[in-house]
Amino acid sequence: MKRPRLVLCCALLGLAPVACGPSNDPDPGVERSDSQVVDLDHLAISVTGRAELFPEAARLLAAQGQTPPSLEGLELTVEEPLRVGVSDPEASLGRGPVGSSGEFSVSDVPVREVNLSLAATLASEGLVRSSTVVFDTAFTRTRPRTDIINARVWALPVSFHDTLTRAVGEMWIRAHTSDRARTLREAGFILGRVVDASGAPVAGARVALDRGELAHRIYYPAPDLQSASQDATSANGLFIYVHSGAAAETFNLALQGSRDYLPRSAGAAPGLGLVLTLHPGTLSP
Template sequence: MKSSCLLASFALLGLNLAACGSGSMPDPGANTEDAQIVDLDNLQITVRGRAEVLPEAVRLLAEQGQPPPSLAGVPLVIEEPLRVGVNDASATFGAGSVEEDNGFSVSDVAVKDIHLSLAAGVEQEGFARASTIIFDTAFTGSRPRTDVIDAQVWALPMAFHNALTRAVGDENLRTLTGGQLLTLQQAGFVLGRVVDAHGQPVAGARVRLDRDELAHRIYYPSEDLSQVGQEGTSATGLFLYVHSGGDLETFHVSVQGRDEYVWRNAGAMAGHGLVLTLFPGTRAP
């Protein structure tokens, strides 16, 4: 494990996880005196949810006269993106497969070594290598203490990835990657959506990063995915961060002028995509 890279990333994000140390602590609840005591050093949880093709990808394929690819039986991994980004052999916390109804359940996920977030993604030819954040310590300041349920994982077919790559364009990709890379998958990317309290996409939103030197890497795909701009989200609420293809970059992300949107942990790495949803408050709609 590249421990020095991990420590540098934690310091950069400035996340205080002292509450996540060894020992026992109660689950959060309205009445803490009734909370169960859990041993975080040995706790294992189950992650349950659904894996579906991203709605914008379904629409794109429909316009091309193609049905969305089935996810039944597709392998699914539970991992920490930060560890993936530094090629940590312990980045994967569990694995399973998508069921016929698009549901999934992965048990025995140890929480001890989770630092910033937990993500899940499908691993199958025909899909971009991308994982969706399903638990973010930005909300709790601690690792998961209970099962993660109702997790929503988005799969990105390569046809959708290719459309986004074309929208960004060769010139932008060459500029952002030092002339080396010509696809989003090679460069690495973050694909996000800004939604309101009801889960509906927000048009006209502008994303902000806590690192100003990276702000020029944010793009907003048009509703038809034919081009990108840097003014604000379209009716889809989508935004795209294009990585350099180099070492892992970590940052916090939120929405400009909207204090109800909590700062979120994010990062970008070559060869990998990260998918996340920005919503107001600390509970997903």
Template structure:
């Protein structure tokens, strides 16, 4: 029954994803003509990586004389973003506690349950609920076929979230949500980073959605979070998308003028934030 419900969600959201189509496909690669079909019905993978406070938030906290929230021992979840957005009870594939250095590892992730990607869910004292995208089917057009190693996920301090909301202003937030929400978390939001091939933030960049009606919801915070604009990223390379506070929404975003880049999947709903990094090439840079 849960597969029927998710398929209905895919149809309603107008989403074309591996999870909404065939369950068997060749393993993606440079050569596929001699490849064998992969049995994704029974394939399970392991996800490992490191959780850290968002670098831009870490620098802002230091400038404010504030300390970072401790992440040691906090729980992280491996989740499917689309399932989270539509409140699927089976959205979580695994749970584990962070080591002292922020590392994590979860085995037994069922590939057949992946739709648009995989994300690491995070919340805890001094943090807001977020999901960091660690696998996006936009890159391969398929589910993952191998273990995901050395992934990077980010925790978002509540004080940084609050400062972003103050920079946007409650009037803007209520305007974008028709008075349903006065905070970013209540509305639902995307916090994105634009970096170069070396992982350095890119300034003066515009991020564009594949739906023109959503463009007015994208803002670029100043370096000190004192204001926002809609012209382009600051030295920190951040952008914020404000959701409606209503049901799940799906679309794609890309860097304006980057004809060789991959447009990224976005799935968002109220009550949490999606974290993603836009970067050139198929693989995230090592930071």
């Protein structure tokens, strides 16, 4: 029997029944060449991959002559970000340490607990608590049924977050949050990258939300990260969504004028950053 909270989450999201039940279709959006089919009776998978500093953050620290924070030994949590947003005590689905080269492995992740997406979260002193989406049900509205391998999880240093906060501007963050927040972390935010099939950043892209009343919350950082506009992505391909600092919200986002980039599930909640890569097709480059 499904937990009442799980049923409520599905109802709130308006997911089709297939999103909350099994499917015979293979999973898209994940590398499967070396993965093994899981036991569907137990519906548990492993999530393995590598944790690294967000690319633009690593470049910024290098340009400033700062030593990047070490990720070795940090605890990585695999969780359902929607359930985190509604403070579900069972949102965490597994944990594992980050190795010396950034590698991690989390086993026995219960698939039945995934409603919207699956994310890996890092948080420690010197890092902003952030989750990277490693599986999105938006691709086929089904849960993962095979192990997720070669996942890329991005860490966001506090100094990088502070740079992005200044780029957007405290005045605008306060306006978007009715003066509840002065930083992106306090407001809650999404940090996205738009890339092409080779993984290179895409300039001139505009992100569209399926909730038009939230469209004014999208910002595009300049190449030097010293400012942000609401026009389109710059050469770094980045975009930022500024949350309200209030209750968690969910929506879909996509690229305007492109059918190659499928709509993606997203959400935001105070105190948390969600890292999302928009790429053509279903497999991340």
